[in-house]
Every structure is written in structure tokens, then in C-alpha cells.
Amino acid sequence: MSRQQHRSLVCLAEEMSHTLAVEKMNLLVLPSILLVISTAHAFQYAELAQYIDSHQEEYVEVLRNWVAIESDSSNILKRPDLHRMMEITAQKLRLMGGTVELVDIGVQELPGGQMIALPKVVTAQFGNDSNKHTVCVYGHVDVQPAKLEDGWATDPYNLTDINGNLYGRGASDNKAPVLAWIHAVEAYQALNMELPVNVKFLIEGMEETGSNGLDAMILAQRDTFFSDVDYIIISDCSWLGQRPALTYGTRGNCYFFAEVEGPKQDLHSGVYGGTVIEPMTDLIGILDTLITPSGKILIPGIREAVAPLSDEEWKLYQDIDFDMDNYKNKIGVSQLMYSNKVDLLAHMWRYPTVSIHGIEGAFSDPGTKTVIPAKVTAKFSIRQVPNMDPAVVKKQVSDYLHSVFAKRKSPNKLKVTMVIGAKPWLADTQHPLYEAGKAAAKTVFGMDPDLIREGGTIPIARTFQDVMEKSIIMLPIGGFDDGLHSQNEKISRYNYIEGTKLFIAYLNEVAQIKKTVM
Amino acid sequence: MSRQQHRSLVCLAEEMSHTLAVEKMNLLVLPSILLVISTAHAFQYAELAQYIDSHQEEYVEVLRNWVAIESDSSNILKRPDLHRMMEITAQKLRLMGGTVELVDIGVQELPGGQMIALPKVVTAQFGNDSNKHTVCVYGHVDVQPAKLEDGWATDPYNLTDINGNLYGRGASDNKAPVLAWIHAVEAYQALNMELPVNVKFLIEGMEETGSNGLDAMILAQRDTFFSDVDYIIISDCSWLGQRPALTYGTRGNCYFFAEVEGPKQDLHSGVYGGTVIEPMTDLIGILDTLITPSGKILIPGIREAVAPLSDEEWKLYQDIDFDMDNYKNKIGVSQLMYSNKVDLLAHMWRYPTVSIHGIEGAFSDPGTKTVIPAKVTAKFSIRQVPNMDPAVVKKQVSDYLHSVFAKRKSPNKLKVTMVIGAKPWLADTQHPLYEAGKAAAKTVFGMDPDLIREGGTIPIARTFQDVMEKSIIMLPIGGFDDGLHSQNEKISRYNYIEGTKLFIAYLNEVAQIKKTVM
Known part of the structure; x- marks a missing residue:
């Protein structure tokens, strides 16, 4: 066939x-x-799939309620909303009969020295049959910042359905995938079908700002909650195109603050302009030495650390069904950094890059202000790939920027700090977890999934792999054009609902993995 | 003596x-x-001065009420407050028996094409004796933006007295000087003393964003409200040090927006970093070509247009009592752009400079966000001095930035617009208006005032001088360390109260100017 x-x-x-x-x-x-x-599971799958379809509106409503909570982990003023989000997540899992805990992971120290409670981590367990595999689904319910005036067509916290796309902050990253996993388990329960594997949940609320406190919590529960976990499943990424995908690698990220401080307070640019050495001019000057217009990173040592592209990789990328024109159109640009597919995919997934995100402390509102900002802090990050080491990158960047700054002979003060240092992650695509993913994609979508990498960073994958020694799969359901971290983030009804079915099918496939290969 | x-x-x-x-x-x-x-006016002055002293607390209260109104003209969300500020100003002048009008000056077009009402302009008249001179005091009651989190020690809209300094946004720029003028007239009235000259007021609410609509209003009333005005007095500037000062020149300002637009929306820097040519990198690249670390402007033609420093100027600057160490300490820097007084004053007053104020559209909040901003707009301005011409500068800047940008071969789009183009202004320091200022300063402070220029811009001075052909004096009362446009703006009680006395004395001195020299 x-x-x-x-x-x-x-x-x-x-x-x-x-x-x-x-x-x-x-x-x-x-x-x-x-x-x-299909196989012996065919009947079961169809009944479950039908159940999912018939509950679509209910699932959209739950997502609407979740998106309405402004669980922005980067904004401490929204911390009460974030706490509420964790409570609501826990309550949903409790009502399904799970063994649920809200784990206190301590406090966060703010730049001013203030302490603020971190959002609790939700753990839950469904089934504890020692004859079955145990999977742990990791997800997060915090979101990136979003404001209507950033250029959203709709209120980012009011889920809005436009032609089958559900627009809202966190819709795809990561609330719908978390709900899809919950609904997958709920469907088995509703139809009185036994879960084929034990399912645990680990849901956090600080992913968007570096998963503060999560590593320590995981280590602390290594011999309790995690002791019987065989596999970790992460659905915090996206497909590459119209086809389903399995993700086997992510880039890491080193996020830097470069602060230039001069006068003790902001100055009127008319009154003082010409007499002071302006911190903003200094900052612009050093930022301009990070990367060339053609994308070459200028920080000594960075490019040298990157593992060379292997022939196998080249072949894999060459075979991937990736439509460059589609990609260009989606982004809305006439030209990309590279004009051929392999170069482009390689620079998306397995080469480092520098992005300058913005400047704090300068005038950023609409309109005009004639100010000399006294202290300006650039935010930029460098994506990490094998064999870069964040600890080394930290020193390379700091040394380089200080040397460039020194040449300016400015009396202002430069401070370079690395606030996130997350390593890249790579999995073996021959692992049974990936074979299970291929089979599940075939059941639901009738096609082989793409094997892809992810340019973004999921730091927790490294902790599970290196420290906990668990096998991991990344099983995305988000669409390639969901606009994570952007204005008008969305997930389509198709991806949300078919994604739920994919998770249902995947649990079945994981149950077939022989215990010996664990 | x-x-x-x-x-x-x-x-x-x-x-x-x-x-x-x-x-x-x-x-x-x-x-x-x-x-x-003193002279024949001594008695009158002392009685008026005593009246001012005894009403100090009342004046501070009025200033407190005015500062409490967030009349930020750059923020359209604050427009209702700005309208209220104009009403309150008009009402205060009405209660003093002035002939007051609130002049409708039309609407403002927002970048999106929306229209919003401009704040009305307040005109008022006290006295219309054709045997007397008529002065018109210009001032403004709108303010620069201010937020507590910008680094204010106190709520910027709650006037706070710390050791005799009154902290609050707009305290010195320009609410206290406007009130000082009003109180000067009020004191004459309260003591039943005849005003020595007719006094008119012209108070606007758009000064901080370029006096939108004011030029047209002034021209429209050239033969009515302004027909009998002999002299214009502007108190929208500051002293240079501890001594009183008369200001005889201001720099102009060309304010630019440089917008680089790429993708149709913000992108996740992990997912897309490396594949797109980032607008922020392009913008940083072109901003870095405006000025060198040592303050040399790189835009061709700008430096060539500047009038050479004359020997007289050199001598004047050399003689000015200006404490470089004090200036450094006040700003809080260890080194200035120039280490000798004449160079420093010259670059403060009569040479152009470039200030980069900030970038709109990039990430500017505290914390981290892994975003590739899709459209970023730099705000920078170039101070104007004789013989620069804003229309020429506009072309020079636009041509230069486009040529620099073209070399990057970026697919992104650059748009350069000049949103403010204000010419510099210079007055004759031998004019009787200045002689009157010297005499008034002597009466109140017992010393000759400094003759200074102002690095900042007061665009309306040019309109009065060139178009209306009126003589102008700038008579500041703000302290040298008032922090205009900065965090922790303040005016001292000393400057506020002695400044009110200066205005009282000045009205008397103007009355002595012979009609023939008008």
C-alpha cells in the first residue's frame, strides 16, 4: 500500500x-x-481519535482559559498570574485522578537583591504498573512577554480563532502541547481504556527565562519521582514544514548583557551633548564588532570550536523536504542569509549565530525624547552548537568586548555578564524512542516524519541526558509558522487536535518497546 | 560700593x-x-520681594499641583492630562483678572494616520496701556516622559522637597518658571502696584515634542494678539553655574528616525537566528558610522558648515567663570570629551554633536527575551549651530546613511526621516533687553549675570525673531543642576523664589527702555 x-x-x-x-x-x-x-492497535486508535475529534470545541475552550492567564515569567509584576497558572494546571491533573504535587522550588533573586517566590513545579502521575514503561512528559505553562501594541492583530491573551488558527500568546509555546498531552491521557480514561504506559508529568513555569530552579528540583527527586522514569518526552518545539517531525537536536544559548555606564543619570542631549562621552555611542560601537553583514561571527575562537559538517549531515539536509520560497514568504523577506537549502538548514540548526535583541535603558517609546541615556544595557545571545562550551564562550565574549571597548579610550564603564549559558543537545535517531515516533506519525498522518533539529534551546534536555541519564525524544506538534516568541503566535486547530492523536498513538508505540533496550 | x-x-x-x-x-x-x-525702584522691589518670600509655601503648593498633572506631550495616552493642564493654566490666569483665551490649534496626525486634538494654547493679557511697553512671556506646561522605574528616587509626579530642592518632572522645565512669571504679576496686583509694562502670556503644551501647531497659531495672530508685543521673554533654560545668567544663543536640533524593516513580524532568535539578515544588526551597523569615539561627526558636509570660532568668542568663553571639576562631578563622570574650558563650552554651545537616544521596536524591558525584532527604529539627533541649515542636514544624513546601508547589501529596508528640524538662534547681547537683564540680576543677586549660550533648542525663538521680527531675551531661573529631561529633575526653592523676584525686577527694568530703541 x-x-x-x-x-x-x-x-x-x-x-x-x-x-x-x-x-x-x-x-x-x-x-x-x-x-x-493498521496493526493490533487500529481499533483502539480510531475510537480514541474519534473521541478527540468530538471534543475539539471543549479543548479549544480549555486552551482559551489557559491563554487568558498572562503567565509571563519574565515580568515579576505578572508573578501572581504565573502562580495561578501553576495551580490551575495542578487542579486539572488532580481532577483526572492523578497523584499531583506542587513542588516548591524556592526563590529567585532579582537584580536589586530582592527575593521573589519561583512558580511551583507541577508533578503528576497516572498509573504505576511496574510491568509497563514509564514516560515523563515535560512541558511549561509560562509564556514570553506580549503586548497588543507590539503589533498583535488581536489581544494576545484572548484566544482568537481566525480561519482555524488559534491566536494567543503561549498557544503553541507551550500551552496547547501541554493540554494535548493531558487530553491524550484523559481520552484513554474517558473510554475506559488502560493506559499502555505509566504517564508522569513535569510542568514548570520558568522555561522562558531559563528554567530557574528546575535543575535542582530534578536532581533532588532523582531517586523518588524520577527513579522509575524510563523516557522523557518533550513537545516544546515545532515542525519544519507541513509534515510531522521528530526533533533530534537543539542549539544551546549563551545570553549576554553588555552594560555601559557613564553619567550618574540621564542627561538632556541639548544641554550636555558634545561635552560627555555618551554610553549609547560606546555600546553601539562595540555591538557593531560582533558579526559582519554576511553573518560571520567576529569574536575570536567561536567559529573554530564548531564541529565540521559531516557528509552524512550534508546528505540528510539535502534530502529534507524544505521549501525555501515558502520559508521566505512566511518570514516576509526577499532574501535569506544563505541561498541554498543545506547552508540554510545548517545555519538554522548546527552553526552558531549572534542576535542582538535590544537595549535596556535607552529611549524605546514612540515619539521623540532628547535624552543622553546614562546607563544602557544591550541584550544579545549566541546560539551554541557542538563543540562549543558556554563557559569558554563566556570568556571569549567578555575578553573580546573589553578589548574592543578599551580601544575607544572611553571613561565609561563596561560590564559584560552571561545570564544564560545553555549547552546544545543531540540525540541518536536510531533509538527505539525515535522508531516509536516514526510509527506513531505513520498511524496518525500516514507518512514518515522529518528528522529535524531545532535552532532554539531547551536547556532541560541536557540535564535529563547528562545528569539523569534518561533517553529523550522531542515530539513536536506546533506548526512551522506558529510565530513562537513573536507577535500573533498561534496554533492551528489541525495541529492541536491531530497532535493530541499523535500523543495517543505514541503512548501505544512506546508500550511496544522491548524492556531490554531501555 | x-x-x-x-x-x-x-x-x-x-x-x-x-x-x-x-x-x-x-x-x-x-x-x-x-x-x-538702589535706584528709584528700590522700595517697590523690596516690598515685592518681601511679598514673594512670605508666599513661598503657597507657591510651592501650586507647583506641587501642577507637577501632579502628567502633562507628557509625547505620550498620546496622557493627552487628557495635557488638556487638563492647559485648562488649569488658563483658569489661574483668569482668576487674576487677565483677558484669557484657550486657542484651538487643530489636530496632530499620528504615525498610523489617526488624528488627535492638540492641546490648546493659552494666551493672556494684563494691562493694555499704549504708553507702556508690552512684553510677551512664552512658556510651556507640557513635560518630558518620566517613570519611577527609569531611576527616579521619588515619584516624578509627586513634588518632593529634599533639602530645599523640589523634585518632580517638569519642576524646572518649565512649570516653575511659568508659575514664577504668573506670581510676579500677581505680586504687583496684590500690593496694588501698577504693572510697569503690559504683560502677555503665551503658554503652550507641545514644546517637548516640537511645538506642533504653535508656529501657525503665532502667524495667525500676528496682527491681533502679537501686534502690540514689543519684546518676547523666554525662561525655558538654565544658569551655567551658581551665578544668574542671560542666554543669548541656542543650538537648533535635527531629530531623525532611522527605521530598518525586515521580516514581517518579530522572530524567535533560536528558530530563525542564522537564516535571516537581522534588522537590528543592520541598524547598529549604520549607527556606528555617525560619530567617532572622540566626537568627530562622520557625516560628510556637517563639520564644514560650522562657523569658525572667532577670537571674541574665544575671549568670552575664556572669561566665563566655569568650574570643570564641578561640572564633571555633577554629571558623575571622570573625563569629559574635552579637557579645557573653551573647547568644552564651545562644544556645549556652538558646535554640532550627534546623540543616539534609543531604539524603538527592539526588546527594551528588564530580563531576557530571545527575539529577532522585525522592525527597529533608531532615534538620534544632531544639534544645529550657525551656519548649518536643517534642510541641507536632512539630505546629508539621509544620503550618507543610505550609502552606508547599501554597502551592507542587506535585503532589509531603510527609511530615514527627519521629524524635527529646528534652526539655531543667536541674539545681540548689547540690545537693551539684555542691558535690562543685567540690571535686574544686579538688583536681585547683586552681581552681573553670565552671558551664556544654551546647548538645547527652543525652536520658537527663531519664529519670533525671523518671522515676527520681535526682539527676544532668554532669562533663565533654573539651576545648572536641575536635571532637565533626566531622572530626578528638580528646581531649588532658592531659584524658584529668587527667580520670581528676578522677573519682578526685570519688568521694572524693561519699563525704563526708551521707546526709541524698540
Whole structure:
């Protein structure tokens, strides 16, 4: 049976299942059709899938309620909302009969020395059959900042359905994927089907600002909550195109603050302009030495540390179905940094880059202000790939910027700090977890998934792999154009609902992994 | 009588006047002392000065009420407060019996094409005796933006007295000087003394954002409100040090927006970093070509247009009592752009400079955000001096930035716009208006004022001089360390109260100007 034929049959079966449900006919007529297209799990999958479809509106409503909570972990003024978000997550899991805990992970020290409580981490457990595998689903319910005036077409905290796309901050990153996992478990329960594996949840609220406190919590529970966990599943990433994908690598990230401080307070640029050496001019001067217009990083030592592109990698990238024009159109640019697919994918996934995010302390509002800012702090980050080491990068960047700054002979003071230092992560795509992912994608979408890497960073993957020695898979359901961290973030109903089915199918596939390969 | 002796006598007289008032003794014992130290106006001045002193707390309260109104003209969300500020100003002048009008000056077009009402301009008139001179006092009651989190030690909109300094946004720029003028007129009225000249007021609410709509209003009233105005007085500047000052020149200002636009929306720097040509990198690159670390402007043609420093100027600057160490300490820097007084004053007053104020559209909040901003707009300005021409500068800057940008071969789009183009202004320091200023300073402070220029810009001065052909004086009362446009703006009680007396004395001196020299 060809892929097309398979796909058509799956669609037919699902469609019939819908129709039959609508017409209240006896569902027992279905098995004979479904047996044609799948394994021993076929019937179970179709019934679960049908359950998911028929609860779509309910799932959208729950997502709407979650998006309405401004759980922005970067803004301490929103901390009460973030605490509430964790409570609501815990309560949802409790109502499903899970063994739920809200784990206190201590406090966060603010730049001014103040202390503020970190959002508790939610852990939950469904099933504890020692004959089954135990998976732990990691997700987060905090979000990036978002304001209507940043250029959102809709209120970022009011989930808005436009042509089947659900717009809202955190919709794709990471609230819908977390809910999809919850709904996957709920569907098994609702249909009185036994979960094929034990499912644990680890849901945090500080992912967007570096997962403060999570590493320590994981280490502390190594011999308790995590002791029986076989596999970690992370769904905090996106597909590459229209096809489902399995993610086997992420870039790390070193995030820097470069602060230039001069006068003791902001000055009127008319009154003082020309007499003082302006911190903003100094800062612009050193930022301009980080990267060339053609993307070459100028900090000595950075490029030298990068592992060379192997022939296998080149071949893998070459074979990936990636539409450059589509990518360009989606971003809305006429030209990318590289004009061929392999170079582009390689620089998206396995080469470092420098992004300058912005400057704190300068005038950033609309309109005009004739100010000489006294203290300005640039925020920039360098994505990390094998074999870069954040500790080394920290020194390379600091030494370089100080040497460039020294040449300016400025009386202002430069301070360079690295506030995030997350290593890259790579998995073995031959691992049974990935084979299970391929099979699940085939069941739900009737096609092989892309094997991709992720330019973004999921620091916790390294902790699970290096420290906890667990195998990890990244199983995304977000669309390639979901606009994570941007204005108008969304997830499509299609990805949200079919993604829930993917998780259902995946649990079944993981149950088939032989205990010996664990 | 030496300057010191004179000053001591003035102080003695004032002190006695205080003491006598407190002890409710007959004030008629004063004239014999006061006659020693001044002209025919001595008695009148002392009585007025005493009135001002005894009403100090009331004046501070009025200033407190004015500062409490967040009349930030750059923030359209504060427009209702700004309208209220104009109403309150008009009402205060009405209650004093002035002929007051609130002049509608139309609407402002916002970048998005929206229209918003401009704050009305307040005009008022006290006295219309054609045998007297008529002065028109110009001032403004809008303020620069201010937020506590910018680094204010106190709430910027709650006037706070710390050791005799009154901290609050707009305290010195320009609310206290406007109130000082109003109180000067009020004092004459309260003591039933005839105003020595007719006094008109022109108070606007858009000064901090370029006096939108004011030029047209002035031209429209050239033959009505302004027809009998002999002299314009502007008190929207500051002293240079501890001594009173008369200001005879201001720099102009060309304020630019340089916008670089790339992707159609902000992007996640992990997901897209390395594949797109980032607008922020482009913007930093072109900003870095404006000025060298040592203050040399790199835009071709700018330096060539500047009038050479004359020997007379050099001599004038050399003679000015200016404490470089004090200036450094006040600003809080270890080194200035120039290490000798003449160079420093010249670059403060009569050479152009470039200040980069900030970037709109990039991440500017505290914390971290891994974003590639899609559209970033730098705000920078170039101070204008004779013989620069804003229309020429506009072209020079735009051509230069576009040529620098073209070399980057970026697919992003650059747009350079000049949003303010204000010419510099220079007055003749031998004009009777300045002679009157010298005499008034002598009366109140017992010393000659400094003749200074102002690095900042007061665009309306050019309109009055060139278009209306009126003579102008700038008569500051703000302290040299008032922190205009900065955090912790303040005016001292000393400058506020003695400044009010200066205005009282100045009105008397102007009355002495012979009609023929008008």
C-alpha cells in the first residue's frame, strides 16, 4: 500500500467514524474497515481519535482559559498570574485522578537583591504498573512577554480563532502541547481504556527565562519521582514544514548583557551633548564588532570550536523536504542569509549565530525624547552548537568586548555578564524512542516524519541526558509558522487536535518497546 | 560700593524685611535702609520681594499641583492630562483678572494616520496701556516622559522637597518658571502696584515634542494678539553655574528616525537566528558610522558648515567663570570629551554633536527575551549651530546613511526621516533687553549675570525673531543642576523664589527702555 493509499484510507475511516457518530449509528460497523489499514492497535486508535475529534470545541475552550492567564515569567509584576497558572494546571491533573504535587522550588533573586517566590513545579502521575514503561512528559505553562501594541492583530491573551488558527500568546509555546498531552491521557480514561504506559508529568513555569530552579528540583527527586522514569518526552518545539517531525537536536544559548555606564543619570542631549562621552555611542560601537553583514561571527575562537559538517549531515539536509520560497514568504523577506537549502538548514540548526535583541535603558517609546541615556544595557545571545562550551564562550565574549571597548579610550564603564549559558543537545535517531515516533506519525498522518533539529534551546534536555541519564525524544506538534516568541503566535486547530492523536498513538508505540533496550 | 557690599546690604534688607514681617512691625521703617542700595525702584522691589518670600509655601503648593498633572506631550495616552493642564493654566490666569483665551490649534496626525486634538494654547493679557511697553512671556506646561522605574528616587509626579530642592518632572522645565512669571504679576496686583509694562502670556503644551501647531497659531495672530508685543521673554533654560545668567544663543536640533524593516513580524532568535539578515544588526551597523569615539561627526558636509570660532568668542568663553571639576562631578563622570574650558563650552554651545537616544521596536524591558525584532527604529539627533541649515542636514544624513546601508547589501529596508528640524538662534547681547537683564540680576543677586549660550533648542525663538521680527531675551531661573529631561529633575526653592523676584525686577527694568530703541 502506497503512502497516498494509506493516507486516504485513514481519512476515509476517520470521516466515516465522524459521520457515523453524527448519525448515531452503531460504531461496531467500523472494525472491518480499520483492520485493513493498521496493526493490533487500529481499533483502539480510531475510537480514541474519534473521541478527540468530538471534543475539539471543549479543548479549544480549555486552551482559551489557559491563554487568558498572562503567565509571563519574565515580568515579576505578572508573578501572581504565573502562580495561578501553576495551580490551575495542578487542579486539572488532580481532577483526572492523578497523584499531583506542587513542588516548591524556592526563590529567585532579582537584580536589586530582592527575593521573589519561583512558580511551583507541577508533578503528576497516572498509573504505576511496574510491568509497563514509564514516560515523563515535560512541558511549561509560562509564556514570553506580549503586548497588543507590539503589533498583535488581536489581544494576545484572548484566544482568537481566525480561519482555524488559534491566536494567543503561549498557544503553541507551550500551552496547547501541554493540554494535548493531558487530553491524550484523559481520552484513554474517558473510554475506559488502560493506559499502555505509566504517564508522569513535569510542568514548570520558568522555561522562558531559563528554567530557574528546575535543575535542582530534578536532581533532588532523582531517586523518588524520577527513579522509575524510563523516557522523557518533550513537545516544546515545532515542525519544519507541513509534515510531522521528530526533533533530534537543539542549539544551546549563551545570553549576554553588555552594560555601559557613564553619567550618574540621564542627561538632556541639548544641554550636555558634545561635552560627555555618551554610553549609547560606546555600546553601539562595540555591538557593531560582533558579526559582519554576511553573518560571520567576529569574536575570536567561536567559529573554530564548531564541529565540521559531516557528509552524512550534508546528505540528510539535502534530502529534507524544505521549501525555501515558502520559508521566505512566511518570514516576509526577499532574501535569506544563505541561498541554498543545506547552508540554510545548517545555519538554522548546527552553526552558531549572534542576535542582538535590544537595549535596556535607552529611549524605546514612540515619539521623540532628547535624552543622553546614562546607563544602557544591550541584550544579545549566541546560539551554541557542538563543540562549543558556554563557559569558554563566556570568556571569549567578555575578553573580546573589553578589548574592543578599551580601544575607544572611553571613561565609561563596561560590564559584560552571561545570564544564560545553555549547552546544545543531540540525540541518536536510531533509538527505539525515535522508531516509536516514526510509527506513531505513520498511524496518525500516514507518512514518515522529518528528522529535524531545532535552532532554539531547551536547556532541560541536557540535564535529563547528562545528569539523569534518561533517553529523550522531542515530539513536536506546533506548526512551522506558529510565530513562537513573536507577535500573533498561534496554533492551528489541525495541529492541536491531530497532535493530541499523535500523543495517543505514541503512548501505544512506546508500550511496544522491548524492556531490554531501555 | 563693591559687589560684595552691595550683596550684603541687599541680604540685610531682605532679612530685616522678613524679621519685621514675622514680628508684625510697621514696614515703614524699611525705606531708609533700602534707599542706600538702589535706584528709584528700590522700595517697590523690596516690598515685592518681601511679598514673594512670605508666599513661598503657597507657591510651592501650586507647583506641587501642577507637577501632579502628567502633562507628557509625547505620550498620546496622557493627552487628557495635557488638556487638563492647559485648562488649569488658563483658569489661574483668569482668576487674576487677565483677558484669557484657550486657542484651538487643530489636530496632530499620528504615525498610523489617526488624528488627535492638540492641546490648546493659552494666551493672556494684563494691562493694555499704549504708553507702556508690552512684553510677551512664552512658556510651556507640557513635560518630558518620566517613570519611577527609569531611576527616579521619588515619584516624578509627586513634588518632593529634599533639602530645599523640589523634585518632580517638569519642576524646572518649565512649570516653575511659568508659575514664577504668573506670581510676579500677581505680586504687583496684590500690593496694588501698577504693572510697569503690559504683560502677555503665551503658554503652550507641545514644546517637548516640537511645538506642533504653535508656529501657525503665532502667524495667525500676528496682527491681533502679537501686534502690540514689543519684546518676547523666554525662561525655558538654565544658569551655567551658581551665578544668574542671560542666554543669548541656542543650538537648533535635527531629530531623525532611522527605521530598518525586515521580516514581517518579530522572530524567535533560536528558530530563525542564522537564516535571516537581522534588522537590528543592520541598524547598529549604520549607527556606528555617525560619530567617532572622540566626537568627530562622520557625516560628510556637517563639520564644514560650522562657523569658525572667532577670537571674541574665544575671549568670552575664556572669561566665563566655569568650574570643570564641578561640572564633571555633577554629571558623575571622570573625563569629559574635552579637557579645557573653551573647547568644552564651545562644544556645549556652538558646535554640532550627534546623540543616539534609543531604539524603538527592539526588546527594551528588564530580563531576557530571545527575539529577532522585525522592525527597529533608531532615534538620534544632531544639534544645529550657525551656519548649518536643517534642510541641507536632512539630505546629508539621509544620503550618507543610505550609502552606508547599501554597502551592507542587506535585503532589509531603510527609511530615514527627519521629524524635527529646528534652526539655531543667536541674539545681540548689547540690545537693551539684555542691558535690562543685567540690571535686574544686579538688583536681585547683586552681581552681573553670565552671558551664556544654551546647548538645547527652543525652536520658537527663531519664529519670533525671523518671522515676527520681535526682539527676544532668554532669562533663565533654573539651576545648572536641575536635571532637565533626566531622572530626578528638580528646581531649588532658592531659584524658584529668587527667580520670581528676578522677573519682578526685570519688568521694572524693561519699563525704563526708551521707546526709541524698540
